[in-house]
Every structure is written in structure tokens, then in C-alpha cells.
Amino acid sequence: MKTYQCPYCGQAYRHPGMAKRCMKKPLCRALNAPNGRIRREWEIQAGTVTIALFIASAAEDQSEGESKEKAKAVIAACDQICDRLRETLPVGKRVADAQAQRILDTAARVWGIGKKAMTVHLCEVIINLICDVEDHYREQWREGQDQEGKRLWTLLGKAVDSLYDALNPTNGECDESWRTPEAYEALRLTIWGPEKEARAPSVYLANDRIWVVARGRAEARDCLLRELGLVRPKLGGVALGTVLEDGRTVGDLVSLAPCIPAIVARTTA
Ligand SMILES: [Zn+2]
Structure with missing residues (x-):
């Protein structure tokens, strides 16, 4: 009879869904059911990186020359953040895949993909989402905590800024600019969840x-x-x-x- 193994502890199950949700050992529990703080911080950071990677990959495919190089720089910065998340905020593949799917579904719903004007307008939304992450950690960073995280998010923010400038050298309004607030709100909600109380000023x-x-x-x-x-x-x-x-x-x-x-x-x- 075919069995399925938990990727973390090796326990065999008859059903693949059981193997994915295994809670047998502390490691499986930590990864498949991460605690509230880890889950929250992971969702905020991984969610934002996912959408940044998504748009940078589209920009890389669509462009040449300087814009292509700038898109590659965004992808490289995202990869560095992902590597660091694996070390500092580990979550299981099942948790990670579910979140990535939700974000990509929202992205697909909000935009038709492939138009150049769209990419510029998406960059603007991503800049705002990266700023939200920076706002969330600003107080901790100011107190000297997680300076590596600060460095990496600053790097990503600058990389997306440069990509935006390369895609939109005249800094003009693009055709889809009017949809920016709508796109931002949809992604903000998907990444951060509904605001539990009014956001603090x-x-x-x-x-x-x-x-x-x-x-x-x-x-x-x-x-x-x-x-x-x-x-x-x-x-x-x-x-x-x-x-x-x-x-x-x-x-x-x-x-x-x-x-x-x-x-x-x-x-x-
Ligand atoms: Zn297990």
C-alpha cells in the first residue's frame, strides 16, 4: 500500500493531506502550525516579497537593457530576503504555499498581466507595500534590533524605486494610474488581513x-x-x-x- 511521509519527521501516513499536516514532533508542529508572532511576521514579509518577485519577473520578461537589469536587481534583493526568512521565521511548505497562492490569486484578479503600463503601475503599488513593512518595523530598527532585516528591506525598496524610474523615465502618469489605490487596497488586505482596529496614526x-x-x-x-x-x-x-x-x-x-x-x-x- 502506498504511504506518504511527513517531510520533517518521516512519519508515514496513508493520506497525503495527513502527511502535509503532521503534528507528531516539535519540528512538524513548529513548521505546520507556527505561533502567532512568527506567522504574522512571516505573512507580512513573505507576502510583500512574493508580490515584488511577481512583478519584477514580469518586468524582466517584458523589458530590455537598463529596465531588465533593474528588474534582476529586484529579484536578487527578494531572494536575499527569502533566504533570511527561511532562517529567522521558518514556516512549513504547506503554510508557505497557501499564502503564496492567495497573493497570486489577488494579483491575477486585480490586474490583467503583460501590459507595460501595468508594470509601472504595479511598481508603484509595491513601493507602498514595502513602505508598510518598513513602517511596521521602524521602531524596532531604530532601537537597534534586526539591522540585517533593515538593510535588506532598504535594499529592496531602493531596487524597486530604480526599476520604477527605469520603466517610467519621465515620471508621468501611466494609463492605469487611477487603479493604483484599488490595487493597493486589495493587496494590503490579502497580505495584512483586515485591520483589527483602526490603524494607529x-x-x-x-x-x-x-x-x-x-x-x-x-x-x-x-x-x-x-x-x-x-x-x-x-x-x-x-x-x-x-x-x-x-x-x-x-x-x-x-x-x-x-x-x-x-x-x-x-x-x-
Ligand atoms: Zn511530522
């Missing part, structure tokens, strides 16, 4: 001089467009514990906001 620095309090980047961009007419501000997240020149912390700026989102301060360059 974060502080963003736009174009190195305008301080905005908002719940997420999409809201900050919206506010800058409405209040100041800024179409593509350069938006950086700032850790709440960062101390400003006058001794206040960035977290103090949140209390200055009369409503959220709001522009709370400007500094002269």
Missing part, C-alpha cells in the same frame, strides 16, 4: 519638510494632494520615538493633529 515627512499625521501612507498622500496639491510627494515614515531638534519627540506631533489626517508642521529647508 503614524507620522510621515513629505519632501523632507512637511510633517503629516495619518493612518497609513495612502491617507497621507491623499491629505497632501487635497491640502497642498502635491501629486507625488517623497514620503518617509518617521519612528515615533525619534527626538526632534527642539526636544519633542515625533510622537508628540500626533497630539498636535486637530484631526487625522492633518499636516502638523513644516520645516524650512
Whole structure:
């Protein structure tokens, strides 16, 4: 009779689904049912890398010359993050495959794939998703934890920025720009799950001089467009514990906001 083995402990089962879900040994349990923290952190990082790899692979297929090289650089940065996830946040193949499938299903649903304009517009969405990961870890990184993770995510962020610039040298609006918020929301929901409570407000620095309090980047961009007419501000997240020149912390700026989102301060360059 044919049997199926657990890939981690070798236990034989008559049904392949049982072998995949084996919980016999501590290793199988850790990988097939990772604890809440590991699962959450893995979902956020692996989910974002999956979609970045997906679009970089499409860009690599579609382009030549500089864009192709930039796409390869994104793929290389993604590979480095994946290698590190295997070491620091190990999850079983079954958990990993299920998540990858959900993300690729959403990607396929949101976009028709293969058009050049789409790729540019996807890059923009991915830049925002990478920023979400950076926002999530910013406080930990500022405290000196996981500097290798910080280095790798910064590397990936820069690589996708360069790919975007190579695909869109005039920095113009592409045909599908109007779908960016819709695509972002769908992927954000798939990777991060429904927001359990309203997101805590974060502080963003736009174009190195305008301080905005908002719940997420999409809201900050919206506010800058409405209040100041800024179409593509350069938006950086700032850790709440960062101390400003006058001794206040960035977290103090949140209390200055009369409503959220709001522009709370400007500094002269
Ligand atoms: Zn097992």
C-alpha cells in the first residue's frame, strides 16, 4: 500500500493531506502550525516579497537593457530576503504555499498581466507595500534590533524605486494610474488581513519638510494632494520615538493633529 511521509519527521501516513499536516514532533508542529508572532511576521514579509518577485519577473520578461537589469536587481534583493526568512521565521511548505497562492490569486484578479503600463503601475503599488513593512518595523530598527532585516528591506525598496524610474523615465502618469489605490487596497488586505482596529496614526515627512499625521501612507498622500496639491510627494515614515531638534519627540506631533489626517508642521529647508 502506498504511504506518504511527513517531510520533517518521516512519519508515514496513508493520506497525503495527513502527511502535509503532521503534528507528531516539535519540528512538524513548529513548521505546520507556527505561533502567532512568527506567522504574522512571516505573512507580512513573505507576502510583500512574493508580490515584488511577481512583478519584477514580469518586468524582466517584458523589458530590455537598463529596465531588465533593474528588474534582476529586484529579484536578487527578494531572494536575499527569502533566504533570511527561511532562517529567522521558518514556516512549513504547506503554510508557505497557501499564502503564496492567495497573493497570486489577488494579483491575477486585480490586474490583467503583460501590459507595460501595468508594470509601472504595479511598481508603484509595491513601493507602498514595502513602505508598510518598513513602517511596521521602524521602531524596532531604530532601537537597534534586526539591522540585517533593515538593510535588506532598504535594499529592496531602493531596487524597486530604480526599476520604477527605469520603466517610467519621465515620471508621468501611466494609463492605469487611477487603479493604483484599488490595487493597493486589495493587496494590503490579502497580505495584512483586515485591520483589527483602526490603524494607529503614524507620522510621515513629505519632501523632507512637511510633517503629516495619518493612518497609513495612502491617507497621507491623499491629505497632501487635497491640502497642498502635491501629486507625488517623497514620503518617509518617521519612528515615533525619534527626538526632534527642539526636544519633542515625533510622537508628540500626533497630539498636535486637530484631526487625522492633518499636516502638523513644516520645516524650512
Ligand atoms: Zn511530522
